[in-house]
Amino acid sequence: MSGTERQTKYDVIVVGGGPAGLAAALEAKETGAEKVLILERNHELGGILNQCIHNGFGLHHFKEELTGPEYAGRFISRLPGSGIEVMADTMVLEITPDKTVHAMNSRDGYMQLTASAIVLTMGCRERTRGAIAIPGDRPAGIFTAGAAQLYVNVEGYMVGRRVLILGSGDIGLIMARRMTLEGAKVLGCVELMPYSNGLNRNIVQCLNDYNIPLYLSHTITNIQGDKRVEKVTVSKVDENRRPIPGTEMEFECDTVLLSVGLIPENELSRQAGIRMDRRTNGPEVYENMETSIPGVFASGNVVHVHDLVDFVTAESQRAGKAAALFALHGETPPGEEILVENGACVNYTVPQKIRPENVGKFVEIFFRVNFVYRDVVIRVTSGEEVLASYKREHMAPGEMEKIVLPKALLEKARDGKIRVSVEKEAQAE
């Protein structure tokens, strides 16, 4: 071992200093964990919020509208004097099942830090052109929306003059407005699905208000350009999402922004041997956000992609609290486990498993549906029995859904399983 290697024991180590990590660390500290450490790979805390200079954050949590940096600032300003240690510019390279965290930075060198509990809050990354195999040339001028956002909002550089956006995820919509305000011409937003994956308010405020057309059921079928993007072909797609020949439209533009999905960033989790959920691309978690490795918790976009940071905060507070309790009192004794199954129309649920003994008065279940639905009922069933129903006028894949199950209902679960599904209201009555 080299002299620069630190061997320090923490109660709770939080991997990632974005909104999830900040909330988890603060909550862990408040719950009574003594030595709490946040490891952040960037120079500053706040994660992706730092480049989200638009407003609309905090309506649930703070009951007011904040910008991204303001929202992060509310948490960061609580750190001084809290006793929480922060290492910025620090990369975590490996987490072992015995809860050793291998991390490095320029100042402290290569470190092996041990923790009683770990909270994983690494967030997510954007899907790229390669992930969706857009055909065509390979010129410069194709950016993920988030990369463009970083250039424009943090670095102060423009990345295009005539822009086409593929995908109507929230970052794409936000960037449509942002590029317009910076003087670029945004020619349109092209969405493969027959509906947008973004929040409705973003469609209105970022596209409609600027007369930017939204092409639903369309996709990019060719990109041309030797050095920089010159021309993009857009085609309508059929119900199987295949381009329909003869429907091609051509857009002369120098820039394509991609907002085609987010992927939880779980290389560390996988390598640590944490059990993953293929549907979320995140770790399977219990009601308190504990993963399959006792004492390792996860929250925020690393578990499932959220659309509102307010829910990331709430979820991460749960994780931070549980991590502190684990550090203070040790492992949850083995007990009954209820598996949450995905029924009709449901893409995934978080948590995937519930330990009723760990549940206070109620447990929150988050999920997303697989299509746009109107006038439907969410059903929670176990075997043949309907445990609970919740009416919804409108549901969409772009909007994370939440139901609250009282503890008493969990006791009615049979064979250790409950199922969440969505049905047409008519069928339900």
Added chain:
Amino acid sequence: MVDVLIIGGGVCGCSLLYRLSRYKLNVVLVEKENDVSLGTTKANSAIVHAGYDPEPGTKMARYNVEGNAQMEKLCQDLDVPYLRTGSLVLAFDGEQMQVVDTLFHRGRQNGVPGLQVLTPKEIREMEPNVSDQVKSALYAPTAAVISPWELAIAQAETAVKNGAQVKLNCPVTAMEKTEEGFRVTAGGEVISARFVVNAAGVDCDRVHNMLCPPSYTVYPSKGQYYLLDKSQGDLVKHVIFQCPSSQGKGVLVAPTVHGNLLVGPNAEPAEKGDVGTTAEGMDFVREKAALSVSGINYRDSIRNFAGLRANTDQEDFLVGETEVPGFFQIAGIKSPGLTSAPAIAEDMVRMLGEAGLPLQEKENFDGTRKVTRFKKLSHEERARKIQENPLYGKIVCRCETITEGEIVDALHRPLPPCSVDGVKRRCGSGMGRCQGGFCGPRVQEIIARELGVPQTQVMQDREGMYIITGETKQGGKNQ
């Protein structure tokens, strides 16, 4: 007066430059792009072929087997990623089993060591994910995978270190024969050279015809690929070929030397410069690959790309002196060109020597190169490295664990890169699953800082591939 002028900075040109840099000669390589390895060298299957494919007696057969034998040592000397995986050619029916037998005998004739024809059981033991329809396979233990662009760059860097010159952004526009040799106009400059070697890749016919009457034509054949994330990288351990046909070696599935999975290529006629991918091409690749290996998860695709084979209307490689004395060529280099490059270079040096080039070795020649790859270091070595230079403590590319120290190193080696992709080819930053989404801006900033140029002028790759169009309304980094 330049002793040897090499036209083209692909793997062949760079191999020759490297070989010649050991002699007391004035050697110059001109490249039309802003970096070496930007043509076929950066977009191919990255295979060091064993040598059973080419017809015995051809240049291709000889250079392939010789090149294969040289490659491991060369990669060691130059610190270029190389992995001897071995390869399998799969047969799915009686006709293909015969092809496998033919390849086996051809390989023996070509002098390929260790060839074996395997039974389905042996194949499945070696490669559990290979289709259970397989009937037999040719196993070639000497096949390997390599980083082709790093081979070119490493040789160019090492040549420059030993006194050779590389002139970038220097397209050859005219050539004439003179008393003592040649006058070559390249990038607006006139260079007098005693010998000229045309290694212009897909453009070799154009360069050839500047001095000689046309005698061959390049008909580029485009190949499209999928590159998959490291999560798919251990699906197969060997290079998995299908039986070759007139279309080429067919669609292969192979681990890359960087730990990814490579699937492709197809083969289709294309114009020079057309390296676009098409939906049809990608569909074809997926369809064909599924015959060899099941369970390739294309959701983990991180990039598609295409490259051009410099196919000509001649069967064999065109290596040697043209009808104009002193004007040599390494032309029509299709597969197995990458494997052959070191052997071709060696042979070209011999030919130049025979034509009168004095081959007197330098006393202080150092043909080796060593680079730091932080990711490959042990915990202790990492700690030491960071202590020595804190820049190694800063991870820039999080997907591939590439540090700022490595990027700064590359920017200060001989033949420094000037673009984000130039750094990528040397360090591996941006090669991972986010494809530079996170690290691209950081890399751009580091290049600008280290080379002392404005960030707006740092290109994605070739000249003209600008990333930034200007500052924002209240722009500027230091507002």
